[in-house]
Amino acid sequence: MLTMTEVKKIFRTDLVETHALRDFNLQVDEGEFVAVTGPSGSGKTTFLNIAGLLETFEGGKYELDGQDVSRLNDKKRSQLRNEKIGFIFQSFNLIPDLNLFDNVDVPLRYRGFKGAERKKRIEESLELVGLANRMKHLPSQLSGGQQQRVAIARALAGNPRFLLADEPTGNLDSKMALSVLELLKQINDQGTTIVMVTHDQHLATQAKRNIYVRDGRVSELSELTDINEINLHQAANG
Amino acid sequence: MSSNQWEIGPIFRALMRNKVGAILIAIQIAVTMTIVVNSIFIILERATKIERESGIDEINSFYLTTTGFGSNFDPKSTATNDLELIRSTAGVLDAIQINAIPVSGGGWSMSFQTEPGEEKETEGAAIYMVDEHGINALDLEVIAGENFAAGDVRWRPAGVRDWPDNVIITKVLAESLFPDIGYQDVVGKTIYIQQNEPMIVKGIVDKIQAPWVGWDDLEHTVLTPEITEFESNRYYIRAQPGQRDAIMPIIEEALASSNKQRIIRGMRTVQETRERSYRADTAMIKILSTTMIILTIVTGLGIVGLASFSVNRRKKQIGTRRALGASQQAIVRYFMLENFLISTVGVLLGAVLTVGLNMLLVNIFSLNALDWYFVPAGMLVLWLVGQIAVFGPAKKAANIPPALATRTV
Structure with missing residues (x-):
C-alpha cells in the first residue's frame, strides 16, 4: 500500500540545513492501522506530509498503491491525493463558512463527481459519523468531537484506500478522543488502511502496529536509550 | 475539467x-x-x-483682422489693395475678405425661408460674405450650380440691411429648405431672407461649418457675394501646403507697411482657432x-x-x-x-x-x-x-x- 525506501527530506534556510527525514524506510500494507509516534521534531509530521503527497522529498523512493510518486507534477499529485488519500487533521480544518454538507462536498467536487453522486456520498458519510441530521449546520455550531467526525466524514466520502490522521484527537477531551478512535477502528475494520501520527501513548496502543520515529528515522528498540521512549515503544508493540 | x-x-x-x-x-x-x-x-x-470636419483647409489657413483709423481711412481701397497684395505674395494660394471664420465662435446668422411672408417655416444659417475667390480660398467644392462671378460681388457699406441677389448654400441647408427635391434641383430656386427679400441659389457647396461649434445646425451655411466696407475687416488666407507658418509674418509685415492707417491684430491659424473652440x-x-x-x-x-x-x-x-x-x-x-x-x-x-x-x-x-x-x-x-x-x-x-x-x- 505504502512503501518508503530511504526517503530523505531536508529543510534549508540560508544558515541552517535540517534533515527532517534520513533514509526513512517504511512499509504499510493494505488494511493496516499504523500509529506513528515519536518526540517533537522527530520527523513525524514530515513523514505524514510526504506520505500524504503534501510535500516533496529529496531522495529515496515512495510508492503509493504501487505507483512511484517521486516525479509526479502538482496536478497529478493533487489528483492522487484526492482519489486515494483521506486526511484527518488535528485542528479538524473544516471550512468555517461552509455548512457540513458543503464541507464534505469539497473533495468530491475536486474529484469531479456529479451532483447526485456527491449528495449520496455526503449523506452516507455524515450518516456514518452520526451527523446526518446536522448537515445544514456550520462547524462553529458543533462541538470539537463533532467537528472531527465531520472531518472524518469528509475524509471518507471519496472512499479513499488510505486514511492519514494527524493527531486526530489532539484537540479533544478524553471522551471525545475515545469516540473518534472507535470510529477510526471501525473504519479500519471495514478495510481502509490508516496511518495515524500521534503523541498520545494510549491512542498509539490502540493501533494494530506502532512505528516509532526519532531523528528522522524509523527506530528499532535497540537504538532507544531514553526509558520513556522504550516504554512507549514496548507498550505500542505489545 | x-x-x-x-x-x-x-x-x-x-x-x-x-x-x-x-x-x-x-x-x-x-x-x-x-x-x-x-x-x-x-x-x-x-x-x-x-x-467633425469644418469643410475648409484648416491646416494651411490663417486669418487676421485690420482696423483702420483716421478720418481719411478708405475701407474700400484698403480692402482692394490688401487683397491684391496678399494674393500676390509668394506662398499664398488664395485670400479673401470674410466677415466670420468657421469654428471660431463668432459670426453672423439669418433666417431663410422658401416662401415670402411672416410666420413661414424658417431655417437658420450662418452667413459668410466672400467674393469669387471664396470657394478656392476656403477649399470648398461646388457640387451643383456655379461659383460667384466677379460681377456678382458687391460692396457692402456699414449700415446696409439689404442682401445680394445670389447666394451659394451648403448641401445640408439645401436639403433642409427643400426636403422634397434633390439638392441639385435647388440651384435656381428662390429663398427669402428677412421674410420677403428674395435670393437665388446660384450654387451648392459640399460642406462648410458655421462659426458656432455647439450649434445643432452646424452645416447650415450661406455664402453671399460681398466685400464689406467696414473699418474693421478680416482677411482669410490659404497658404500653399507647408507655407502657412512662413508666410504669416510676411503678410503681417507687408500689410503693416502698405498702409499705416490701420492696426493689424488677431493673426491666428485656423487650427489654433479650432483648438480654442473645442x-x-x-x-x-x-x-x-x-x-x-x-x-x-x-x-x-x-x-x-x-x-x-x-x-x-x-x-x-x-x-x-x-x-x-x-x-x-x-x-x-x-x-x-x-x-x-x-x-x-x-x-x-x-x-x-x-x-x-x-x-x-x-x-x-x-x-x-x-x-x-x-x-x-x-x-x-x-x-x-x-x-x-x-x-x-x-x-x-x-x-x-x-x-x-x-x-x-
Whole structure:
C-alpha cells in the first residue's frame, strides 16, 4: 500500500540545513492501522506530509498503491491525493463558512463527481459519523468531537484506500478522543488502511502496529536509550 | 475539467456569510461602472464632435483682422489693395475678405425661408460674405450650380440691411429648405431672407461649418457675394501646403507697411482657432478620462486588496483544500469565480445605476441617451478588470503549499 525506501527530506534556510527525514524506510500494507509516534521534531509530521503527497522529498523512493510518486507534477499529485488519500487533521480544518454538507462536498467536487453522486456520498458519510441530521449546520455550531467526525466524514466520502490522521484527537477531551478512535477502528475494520501520527501513548496502543520515529528515522528498540521512549515503544508493540 | 468542479453554490453561500467586504466591492464596482460607462459615452460624443470636419483647409489657413483709423481711412481701397497684395505674395494660394471664420465662435446668422411672408417655416444659417475667390480660398467644392462671378460681388457699406441677389448654400441647408427635391434641383430656386427679400441659389457647396461649434445646425451655411466696407475687416488666407507658418509674418509685415492707417491684430491659424473652440470639450475629455482611469485603478486595487486579505485570512483553508485534492488551477479558479460572483452583483447594480445616471443627464443637461450596447460593454470591462485584479492574489493563493494544512501555527 505504502512503501518508503530511504526517503530523505531536508529543510534549508540560508544558515541552517535540517534533515527532517534520513533514509526513512517504511512499509504499510493494505488494511493496516499504523500509529506513528515519536518526540517533537522527530520527523513525524514530515513523514505524514510526504506520505500524504503534501510535500516533496529529496531522495529515496515512495510508492503509493504501487505507483512511484517521486516525479509526479502538482496536478497529478493533487489528483492522487484526492482519489486515494483521506486526511484527518488535528485542528479538524473544516471550512468555517461552509455548512457540513458543503464541507464534505469539497473533495468530491475536486474529484469531479456529479451532483447526485456527491449528495449520496455526503449523506452516507455524515450518516456514518452520526451527523446526518446536522448537515445544514456550520462547524462553529458543533462541538470539537463533532467537528472531527465531520472531518472524518469528509475524509471518507471519496472512499479513499488510505486514511492519514494527524493527531486526530489532539484537540479533544478524553471522551471525545475515545469516540473518534472507535470510529477510526471501525473504519479500519471495514478495510481502509490508516496511518495515524500521534503523541498520545494510549491512542498509539490502540493501533494494530506502532512505528516509532526519532531523528528522522524509523527506530528499532535497540537504538532507544531514553526509558520513556522504550516504554512507549514496548507498550505500542505489545 | 468537469463542470462539477465549479463551486458556484458553495462560494455564493460562503460569501453570504461574509457579506460586508463583498458588498462594499460590489458597490464600488457598480459606482465605477456607472461613472466609467457614462464618461466613455460622453467622451466619445465629445470626440466625435471635435473630429467633425469644418469643410475648409484648416491646416494651411490663417486669418487676421485690420482696423483702420483716421478720418481719411478708405475701407474700400484698403480692402482692394490688401487683397491684391496678399494674393500676390509668394506662398499664398488664395485670400479673401470674410466677415466670420468657421469654428471660431463668432459670426453672423439669418433666417431663410422658401416662401415670402411672416410666420413661414424658417431655417437658420450662418452667413459668410466672400467674393469669387471664396470657394478656392476656403477649399470648398461646388457640387451643383456655379461659383460667384466677379460681377456678382458687391460692396457692402456699414449700415446696409439689404442682401445680394445670389447666394451659394451648403448641401445640408439645401436639403433642409427643400426636403422634397434633390439638392441639385435647388440651384435656381428662390429663398427669402428677412421674410420677403428674395435670393437665388446660384450654387451648392459640399460642406462648410458655421462659426458656432455647439450649434445643432452646424452645416447650415450661406455664402453671399460681398466685400464689406467696414473699418474693421478680416482677411482669410490659404497658404500653399507647408507655407502657412512662413508666410504669416510676411503678410503681417507687408500689410503693416502698405498702409499705416490701420492696426493689424488677431493673426491666428485656423487650427489654433479650432483648438480654442473645442477647448472645453477637450478639457472635459481629459477630466473624464483621468477620473475614469483613477476610478478603475482604485476599484482594481480594491479588488486586489480584498482578495489579498481574503487569501491571507484563508491560508490554512487554502492549504486544506490543496490537501483535499485541489490543484493549483482549482485554487486560482476558486478566487476568480468568487470575484466573478461579486463583480456580477456589482455590474448588475451598475447597469441599473448607469442607465439611471444617463437618464438624469439627459433630463438635466440634454445629453443624448446612452446607446444600449454601452451597458453590456461596461459590464464586460468591469468583469475583466475584476478578473485581472484578482489574478495576482489568486496565483499567490495557488502557491500556498498543501502542507500548510498540517501546520498548527
